[in-house]
Amino acid sequence: MTDVPPATTRPADDAAYRGALTDVLGVLAHGSLMASLRMAADADLAPTLGLKTAMAQLAFAEFKAFSDLTNHMRGEGIDPQQAMAPFVVPFAAFHERTRPSDWLEALVKAYVGEGVAKDFYRELAGFVDERTMVAMTAALDESDEAEFIVPVVRAALVTDPRTVGRLSLWGRRLMGEALSQAQAVAVERDALANLLVGGEADLTQVGDMFARLRERHQERMNRLGLSS
Structure with a gap:
């Protein structure tokens, strides 16, 4: 699991911070829910029962993260449905733009696309209070469920080397779409933008954050045997 920055010390009763906290948890919870639903649907594309099971287990892990997050939100006095509502349309548009055309594209999306999203949320975890950081870190834990994807994709590349170019593209x-989504979340939601600035992250640091996201994306692509 990738390390997260230290938690913020901003008071939980600060109105601006509460708004940002609601957005952070709302976008993360909705992202986990949508990932779960998409992965469950993509399991139908799997060519074997074993691979269907592996993808279903990955979908279940995402749903558990969603469930744990919404429980944490309720404990913080945040209505999960209201917190997630602003992100319904953007996430639907993102998943429509990145709908996989086959099983291998579904695998790469589950590994690379969700990886970029989790890296972004992990960066945001450094700007929240310690209790929320713990809840976010648990939800963002990249467990072994996704590791089955690496040998499956690599084996497909050996079987048909022409697949390398298509899946690399x-x-x-996915990286471009995910970064655009992350930037929209960070900029268009005033509460989140204020969280970054109020958390003493200047524009240079925000730029560094997105540079780190690109580096981690390259690492994932390399593990799959793809060029980034």
Whole structure:
């Protein structure tokens, strides 16, 4: 699991911070829910029962993260449905733009696309209070469920080397779409933008954050045997 920055010391009763906290948890919870639903649907594309099971287990892990997050939100006095509502349309648009055309594209999306999203949320975890950081870190834990994807994709590349170019392009497209989504979340939601600035992250640091996201994307692509 990737380390997260130290938690913020901002008071939980600060109105601006509460708004940002609601957005952070709302976007993360909705992202986990949508990932779970998409992965469950993509399991139908799997060519074997074993791979269907592996993808279903990955979907279940995402749903558990969603459930744990919404429980934490309720404990913080946050209505999960209201917190997630602003992100319904953007997430639907993102998943429509990145709908996989086959099983291998579904695998790369589950590994690379969700990886970029989790890296972004992990960065945000450094700007929240310690209790929330713990809840976010648990939800963002990259467990072994996704590791089955690496040998499956690599084996497919050996079987059909022409797949390398297609999946590499797909991975780069996922990265671009995910970064655009992350930037929209960070900029268009005033509470989140204020969280970054109020957390003493200047524009240079925000730029560094997105540079780190690109580096981690390259690492994932390399593990899959794809060019980034």
